[in-house]
Amino acid sequence: MAEEIKNLIGGRWQAAAEGKTLKSVNPADTDDVVGVVPASTGADVDRAVDAARKAFNAWRLTPPPKRGEIIFRAAEHLLKNKDSLGELVTREMGKILKEGLGDVQEAIDMAYYMAGEGRRLSGETVPSELADKDCKSFRVPIGVFALITPWNFPTAIPAWKIFPALISGNTVVFKPSSYTPVSATRLVELIVEAGIPAGVINLVHGTGTEIGEYLATHPAIDGVSFTGSSVVGEKLSKMCGTIDKEISCEMGGKNAIIVMEDGNLELAVEGALWGGFGTTGQRCTAASRVVVHEPVYDGFVKTFAAEAEKLTLGDGLNEKTDVGPLINEAQLKKVLDYIEIGKKEGARLVIGGKRLTADKYKKGFFVEPTIFADVTPDMRIAREEIFGPVVSVLKAGDLKDAIEIVNSSEYGLSSAIYTQDVNSSAVAERDLDTGIVYINAPTIGAEIQLPFGGTKKSGLGHKEAGGRGGALDMFTKWKVIYRDFSNMLQKAQITEE
Ligand code: UN1
Secondary structure: OOEEOOEEEOOEEEOOOOOOEEEEEEOOEEEEEEEEEEOOOHHHHHHHHHHHHHHHHHHHHOOHHHHHHHHHHHHHHHHHOHHHHHHHHHHHHOOOHHHHHHHHHHHHHHHHHHHHHOOOOOOEEEEOOOOOEEEEEEEEEOOEEEEEOOOOOOOHHHHHHHHHHHHOOOEEEEEOOOOOHHHHHHHHHHHHHOOOOOOOEEEOOOOHHHHHHHHHOOOOOOEEEEEOOHHHHHHHHHHHHHOOOEEEEEOOOOEEEEEOOOOOHHHHHHHHHHHHHHHHHOOOOOEEEEEEEHHHHHHHHHHHHHHHHOOOEOOOOOOOOOEOOOOOHHHHHHHHHHHHHHHHHOOEEEEOOOEOOOOOOOOOOOEOOEEEEOOOOOOHHHHOOOOOOEEEEEEEOOHHHHHHHHHOOOEEOEEEEEOOOHHHHHHHHHHOOOOEEEEOOOOOOOOOOOEEOOEEOOEEOOOEEOOOOOHHHHHEEEEEEEEEOOOOOOOOOOOOO
16 A cells, blocks of 8 residues: 655655655556655755754754664664564565665664764864863764665665764755655654654655755755765765865765685675675675686686576565565666677676566566676776676686776775685785775675775765764864963964063
8 A cells, every 4th residue: 555655844744845746666566656755846845954954053952962862762663663664665675575674774773873972972182282271172063964865775875874964963854765765754754753853854755856956955955965876976066066065975886796716616606696686786885797717717607697597586575586676667777778788798698688577577677687707897887887687797817907807997885805815815905996895705785883985986075884984074073172271371383482
């Protein structure tokens, strides 16, 4: 049954000002309408930004441990509702149920972690060069944030932004992807039930074209955190740059796994299957390239293909399914186009390559797990982000060659190496130019207690998630205090005669 979804503005759930709606459908069966959602316009965004601005001062002055208590309760609510929310994520986004639950778990992890930050948020105290004077720095919130999130992690990625933004004392206007609005709404409902004051979190539904840009460039927005395509991220950052806003973007990837002759090949195949076809390849961390050391190349391709052949496609809610559908028609077309491009470029199609059209698949967006071998680094399928179940296998002469191939990408989010040689792993760790490097594990599965983000076209501004250099840097600025208690005018840097 389709749920009727509303915007949340200033603590009130409401329809879009113009009363128009959009539908969110199940990508495994488009007859299944998951929700009917407000198709908001600029007028709704204006009101949401206004509500966030009004709520800012009181929230800024709420002690961070108190903010943390609310976020902790949100974590508890999420945990209690994990099963139903995980199912909703699967129904609305398509990823298999285990991954739908994992998506929610990542949101829970982030909520607990950021709740704890309420009692840390530490700064520095350092000595002054003058007597009877002290100096310290601390983090302060930036103000009102626009949070714009994609459909591939309907609860985790919003949680990566909402919880650090709130613990830091910002208020937010959250615009989730119009492909996964119901999951996002459920997440917000649980945060509201945890006791977040009205106006601190506002939710506005709609398409990127209609309200995304409008929100990001809104004059009363102080900061923007965006996750999505590099094209949109770059455009937003240019627009925001000119009007002087904080902006951080998490964008595409063309992540690679290196498999060396001395690696555990069985494990590497398992890793390539999970990294390449997990979430139907629709992760920005997906392993869309596998770079294999020449002596084991043929054997790897054979086993990888044989194992990929065994994967079962279907509705993610069915326990037997390994790989779910793509999110929508546009993504389906893009993936099929890239498969044609790969064939024309002369890559060898080893398995897959087709849309499934049998009765049980025809109402969904299903494409077979696809492997191209003999791909060369200059081919488009080796360079461009496909965001689907398509893996390109490339050959490397040695470790140096493999690292060069990985680094030749204009993206730099995540990479991996399978090797049992300690020296090779150290060289890879040092020389792979990506934000995240995995040793003997695939390119997906980052944990929330360390920063998440990439180099080059994969990331711009601050990183997400926890740890030093993580999201707190995105959502706070440093303030420095000098306090002079000498009752005299003391002059720093000046030598008195
Ligand atoms: C994404 O694909 O946008 O590391 C995020 C991972 C997940 C997050 C992926 N923890 O694959």
